[in-house]
Amino acid sequence: MNQKGSTAEEWAAQFLQRQGLTLITRNYHCRFGEIDAIARDGTTLVFVEVRWRQRATSLLLESIDARKQRCWWLTARHYLAHHGLPARCRFDVLLLEGHHCHLRHWLRNVALDSFSRESY
Template sequence: MNQKGSTAEEWAAQFLQQQGLTLIARNYRCRFGEIDAIARDGTTLIFMEVRWRQRTSSLLIESIDARKQRCWWLTAQHYLARHGLPAHCRFDVLLLEGSHCHLRHWLQNVELGAFSRGSY
């Protein structure tokens, strides 16, 4: 990961904790892919994707293509199976922009597949 990506993920981790979430893992990797952050909100487990761009761009959302969504889903399933956790979870996306990681959007409980249908 490059330095800017690392900075964005660090900002995201701090932001999630400020929102009252408990950060469980960062950069969880398995053979299917990677999840940037995993957090808990009460009894809900959140699988978080962090997207950052230096300049404002609508391409932040489009960059989460069908392949990435499939990897995200499989990696989450791997995490749940490995840790024996309940399947009550959601997928969130933090969209950041600018050199200071300005929060553009926090998409909560996204439906995988919705990106390609233009729902966001």
């Protein structure tokens, strides 16, 4: 991961904690892929994808293609299977832009395979 991506993920982790979520781990990876952050929101486990771009673009969500969604889902299932945790979970996406990681959107409980420009 490059320095800018690391900075965006650090900003995202701090943001989630300020919103009351408890950070469990960052950059969880297995043979299926990687999840940028895993947090707990009350009794719900939250799998978080962080997308950052230097300049504003409508392509932030579109960059999460079907292959990425499948890897995200399989990685989340791997995490749940190996940690014996309940399956109550959701998928969130943080869309950040600019040099200072300005929050553009926090999409909560996204439905995989349903990303579209109308989602944000």
